[in-house]
Amino acid sequence: MKIVYNGEKDSRAFKDILGTQLQALAEEDPDVIYLDADLMSCIGTAKWAMDSNQGINCGIAEANMAGVAAGLSASGFKPYIHSFGPFASRRCYDQVYLSAGYAGNPITVIGSDPGVCAAFNGGTHMPFEDMALYRAMPGSTVLDIADCNQLISVLKQVKDMDGVKYIRVGRKNCAKIYADGEEVPIGKGVTLREGKDAVVFATGILLHEALQAAETLAKEGIEITVVDMFTVKPLDAACVLQYARETGAVVTAENHNKIGGLYSAVCEVLASGEPVPVEYVAVEDVFGEVGPQDYLQKQFGLTAEHIVEKVKAAVARKK
Amino acid sequence: MDDKTKKELEKLALQIRMGVVEEIKARGFGHIGGSLSICDALAVLYGREMKIDPKNPQWPERDKLVCSKGHAGPAIYSVLAVKGYFPYEEIKTLNQPGTNFPSHCDKKKTIGVDMTTGSLGQGTSLAAGMALGDRLKGRDSRVFVIVGDGESNEGQVWEAFLFAAAKKLSNYVVLLDNNKKQLDGYVKDVLDTGDLAAKMKAFGFDTQAVDGNDIEAMAQALERTRQGGEKPYAIVMDTVKGKGIPDVEQTMANHSMNIDAEQCDKWLADLQKAYAAFGE
Ligand SMILES: Cc1ncc(C[n+]2csc(CCOP(=O)(O)OP(=O)(O)O)c2C)c(N)n1
Numbered sequence: 092m093k094i095v096y097n098g099e100k101d102s103r104a105f106k107d108i109l110g111t112q113l114q115a116l117a118e119e120d121p122d123v124i125y126l127d128a129d130l131m132s133c134i135g136t137a138k139w140a141m142d143s144n145q146g147i148n149c150g151i152a153e154a155n156m157a158g159v160a161a162g163l164s165a166s167g168f169k170p171y172i173h174s175f176g177p178f179a180s181r182r183c184y185d186q187v188y189l190s191a192g193y194a195g196n197p198i199t200v201i202g203s204d205p206g207v208c209a210a211f212n213g214g215t216h217m218p219f220e221d222m223a224l225y226r227a228m229p230g231s232t233v234l235d236i237a238d239c240n241q242l243i244s245v246l247k248q249v250k251d252m253d254g255v256k257y258i259r260v261g262r263k264n265c266a267k268i269y270a271d272g273e274e275v276p277i278g279k280g281v282t283l284r285e286g287k288d289a290v291v292f293a294t295g296i297l298l299h300e301a302l303q304a305a306e307t308l309a310k311e312g313i314e315i316t317v318v319d320m321f322t323v324k325p326l327d328a329a330c331v332l333q334y335a336r337e338t339g340a341v342v343t344a345e346n347h348n349k350i351g352g353l354y355s356a357v358c359e360v361l362a363s364g365e366p367v368p369v370e371y372v373a374v375e376d377v378f379g380e381v382g383p384q385d386y387l388q389k390q391f392g393l394t395a396e397h398i399v400e401k402v403k404a405a406v407a408r409k410k
Numbered sequence: 411m412d413d414k415t416k417k418e419l420e421k422l423a424l425q426i427r428m429g430v431v432e433e434i435k436a437r438g439f440g441h442i443g444g445s446l447s448i449c450d451a452l453a454v455l456y457g458r459e460m461k462i463d464p465k466n467p468q469w470p471e472r473d474k475l476v477c478s479k480g481h482a483g484p485a486i487y488s489v490l491a492v493k494g495y496f497p498y499e500e501i502k503t504l505n506q507p508g509t510n511f512p513s514h515c516d517k518k519k520t521i522g523v524d525m526t527t528g529s530l531g532q533g534t535s536l537a538a539g540m541a542l543g544d545r546l547k548g549r550d551s552r553v554f555v556i557v558g559d560g561e562s563n564e565g566q567v568w569e570a571f572l573f574a575a576a577k578k579l580s581n582y583v584v585l586l587d588n589n590k591k592q593l594d595g596y597v598k599d600v601l602d603t604g605d606l607a608a609k610m611k612a613f614g615f616d617t618q619a620v621d622g623n624d625i626e627a628m629a630q631a632l633e634r635t636r637q638g639g640e641k642p643y644a645i646v647m648d649t650v651k652g653k654g655i656p657d658v659e660q661t662m663a664n665h666s667m668n669i670d671a672e673q674c675d676k677w678l679a680d681l682q683k684a685y686a687a688f689g690e
Binding site: 127129130131132133137141148149150151152154155177178182211212213214215216380381382383386390 | 439480505506507508509512513514516526527528529530531560561563564565592593594595599600601663
């Protein structure tokens, strides 16, 4: 896989990708149908979707949207539904769980502005628990996106997959990691950097922070492996076990509550398979608040500096 | 309502609008359209109708306001500041790190905010619970709930309305801000809600449809909600999103706007002029 990471931001914002890719998918496949809950303008789909039979604005009614999507799925469509993270998870969870998951009507759910990315919308709009909820849904796939090309690849892959697929993704610009045109297979961790002292499994906006932390640590003589663990479910257990064995010290990093997300998923694998020291960079069990994203990342302990500290803590705990 | 009161309330509405612009000026962006459409309703509520004591914001016997369309926080903060719940200058910290004035109403942060909202729809049920609670506690208090027309896409809104009517909560007063727009455009294009007044009536509400940007009409409509009885009350307010600032009224996408300080100063000058025209 071709990695082009140099710390710079992609010139494209996630919302541009969502807008163009959902349109491209709909044009390619007449069974693709995209539903939104009055937030088309927020992900750049309004231009085409407001006047298309493959774009349905359901209004501010997320639970109904989830149920309608499941019904469309039963009628032979491949629905993608979108709202902000909290409304795409908490607000319609039972409808997705039963009408889509349990009843066997596959759909894809896109929850935008995960965690601190909700920034100025504040605590009511800041999901720190969406991965926990979706991980607990049998047969689900849970993806925390770090890069625009990864998003393009993932949007294509989920189209014909079974079950409920949950994609959490920001709307702003993010660091560029993968080369244009790269396919990033769902279910596989991607190793972006190798080092023997510890491994950091990171997702979403924390992947860039982890790569920055790796630079800082290298200057101090600590070499770490960094893995993009964007598929939080089903977790790439073989990858987790392999690096845990090789390095003996694990750190997870996610823009999510420490309960139920990547940290939990990794610990579940390691507890029975390779119980090495594990540290986490994640939100403590608290609610969100309003402010600029950089302020919130510091406030909730989600920066490269926090990863550096946790790597040192994990290394110190090695036998 | 006498002329003097009317003038006072119209002045208050202008002050609320100025506060909204001050808040957004300090941050550079914000939910301006839906804040401006409810300023006249807030002026009548806080200037005349509601039983409140800014010195005692937790007074259990007070009337309460739930702004269920929580993104209109800037308008609520402005009226609370003008009424003296906290120093006026504080509202200029809107959405700054550590602020007590977030985009969406938060009762744990802001003195005088009676309920936390932001996830659309939820305020309608919260307000029904508060109205029921006041009644069970024997308090002579009303609960006013401001609901967006877009917000009324949410099923929960109608569950709350069913509940309020079934439980005969005549101290539950819905102010439906029918400004015809939601986030993606006109309500009729996104999810047509049809005749909202007819729906409220059918749901068992004592329903009035009035010009929600007319102080006198709003005052009269709110007076009617004092009489108790067996039904909850609904005032379907015909309003304009962005009301009171022509540039905002005329902007199609006026839900949340980026606005520079210079632009805000122009609007503030216009509002100030209108305020001064009232004289003493
Ligand atoms: C449950 C939920 N879904 C989506 C949103 C995002 N959102 C915030 S405001 C808004 C539009 C609201 O329209 P309306 O109620 O008509 O308010 P107004 O036009 O008066 O501002 C949307 C979709 C939200 N806050 N809550």
